Amino acid sequence: MNLVIVESPAKAKTINKYLGSSYEVLASFGHVRDLPAKNGSVDPDANFQMIWEIDPKAAGRLNDIAKALKGADKLILATDPDREGEAISWHVLEVLKQKRALKDQKVERVVFNAITKQSVTEAMQHPREIDGALVDAYMARRALDYLVGFTLSPVLWRKLPGARSAGRVQSVALRLVCDREMEIEKFVAREYWSLIATLTTPRGDAFEARLVGADGKKIQRLDIGTGAEAEDFKQAIETANFNVSSVEAKPARRNPYAPFTTSTLQQEASRKLGFAPAHTMRIAQRLYEGIDIGGETTGLITYMRTDGVQIDPSAITQARKVIAEDYGSAYVPDSPRQYQAKAKNAQEAHEAIRPTDLSRRPSEVNKRLDSDQARLYELIWVRTVASQMESAEMERTTVDIEAKAGSRVLELRATGQVVKFDGFLAAYQEGRDDDSEDEDSRRLPAMSENEALKREALAVTQHFTEPPPRFSEASLVKRMEELGIGRPSTYASILQVLKDRGYVKLEKKRLHGEDKGRVVIAFLESFFARYVEYDFTAALEEKLDRISNNEISWQQVLRDFWTDFIGAVNDIKELRVAQVLDVLDEMLGPHIYAPREDGGDPRQCPSCGTGRLNLKAGKFGAFVGCSNYPECRHTRPLAADGGGADADRVLGLDPDTGFEVAVKSGRFGPYIQLGDAKDYAEGEKPKRAGIPKGTSPSDVELDVALRLLALPREVGKHPETGEPIKAGIGRFGPYVQHEKTYASLEAGDDVHNIGLNRAVTLIAEKIAKGPSKRRFGADPGKPLGDHPSLGPVAVKAGRYGAYVTAGGVNATIPNDKTQDTITLPEAIALIDERAAKGGGAKAKKKAPAKKAAAKSDAKPAKKAAAKKPKAEGAAASPARAPVKAKTSTTKPKAAAAKPKSPAKKSAAKNG
Structure with missing residues (x-):
């Protein structure tokens, strides 16, 4: 029997069907180890030794893998074909070695670009070893992000109270947004005028021509700056005689766009479908992992994290066949088109994103997909087909017109474009980031030189220059890719983090820099300018790429970075907050x-x-x-025009009940309420709905409020039980529920639009992960690290929101922070502040001690003596033992595994 490891249970189930009974496929559920969220996980003084800790949620799954390995002949690591996938395989292998679960079993690494029977079967026939260079690049990136976060964030926290943590790449992306805000604020509008004449030919055909010159001088767009100048030209044009001075028609070709990469898919899905990058990637993941077609789960698209634009020759052949069948042989070019990636390094060096089988046309597949899946699949299908179609043939025409008014000679110009053969445009045209039309898309009537023209009308229009537009999610992704910031596979998470931290907000599909984000960027630009420079970040990405190509040492890259970075951090430590x-x-x-x-x-x-x-x-x-x-x-507030949360305002009337719908402010934040107490029966409370995290109360309008009040809603019936699945928003965020199982929605899921297929998947994954610990006792919380004096620090979800705790001192997490992103330094600061105010269990115990001391001196001494052994016992109690045991288990072995390169060492052993 062969044991195969993949990331997700959906992939495991599908691949097991493909491989048959001689294989057992288990899922790791993503990463199984990470750097503990505390100081010392990366040690620059020990050649950047890294301490890895097993995720508590993964411990059980790793035990299952170890047990299954006992009866296996071979271990096949089949995680995703990128750096992260390579790292997951390496982590799983290292843990199995630590558990001494590997005996004489052969270890193989296989990768496949699509979850189809053919791709998986072929991959099994071409195994390799774990790629040590890819793992090195992963470790360097992870160490860099850790070192920046755990070194810079505490400085930010101390010098700028209330600020959030700062990430290596997120900060540079945030700078793009904030720099654009600064450009907009500094922008000074400039007046200019345009003069456009409507002219007709002797045959009565009308067209428009723009004033472009006068008296031998060219007139640019902004050259006519006052109304007086415009009036002068107007009078001249109104008395002028018009003749065609030249007609120039040039043929032009437009070539099709390359197939989708991760970046271009995110951009186009944002422009055409209105999808956030995180939502696009989640849907693409589902299409990649597959859906049920004819009783067999099949992946519909190839792997969706890629920089490559080339596609497999067999797919090109199939695309050419589909083009001939659907559009005609005239649309098939003489030879297949080949594309080359612009990126210097292909981090995910494999195919572009394409359908696994182009014969599965969107019209045939859509009935098996939910709405968003169907739309994204169609976008990918059409883009792939169009990439292999014939070029579009155009004719671009420029007509220059002479206007004589007495001694003055004015020049006007008309431009137009005619599509002679639509080519790939018959299938696909890329979206735009704005609503402007192509100024050359007009068709001009037939004209000849020296032909007299007649003026029908003249439009003299005042304009003002506009500031540069704020970034949309699509245009920000495009700009980051142009600058070489981050990697396409990380763009979605970068944008999500910026929104979650409240650094930016998405309003009318544009990213606005929030005050807290602008303060952070001002701080970084003032004191850590080098580390938020676009060129510096791009150069660091190139070094990481060189590591993955096995050109340079990952420790050397970290050493070069750390020497200067820690120096900059030490320089600012002496500065006072003022x-x-x-x-x-x-x-x-x-x-x-x-x-x-x-x-x-x-x-x-x-x-x-x-x-x-x-x-x-x-x-x-x-x-x-x-x-x-x-x-x-x-x-x-910080901004001069900053207002409140715009709470306690009436939005309108509910069409069903006639009650007022209002946004109100409460003890635990703003909420939506339907009607007042007087509208309800005695003892009945008005219906309320929480405002989702990340949504500003000022952005809530009546339609949004009514949708929130309608929750929870029924998504549909579960296909196996027939019981309803509901979607709603609870105290832990949006969820789907089936019977007694609740599953949280993931980033990109919309509680109002989530479909039945997606809901069933989330429920199944929640059941596969096992019951929540809260069901069997108190929530143990998520460990963050150790407080200098109070012991372990954990973040927990309480009845009234998330909080951090250590040594009996509980501190509520402010609204601008989240349970998932709060860091250890932030938690320690909150706990210390709470303890200083007399909060927590320890403070409450002091009062009885003073009272007892007033009564007698001897009695308290006895009590104290009696309690002392108990306190010492508590310090060494089993409650803290597992933490120590876990640290001691992972630290020495991780250290022992890394004298040089852990990845290379493991690869060498498996050779």
């Missing part, structure tokens, strides 16, 4: 202090009139306050 705020106050001045209408000092306090406004830092972030504090307590 000094940091002064620098940020100056840098963010144009954003914080808008010019006053009366021309007065924008920093003058509006309350006392004598104080000066300046930047201050509080528990929940930066704000603007008066220099005369505490005599003057004037404060306001």
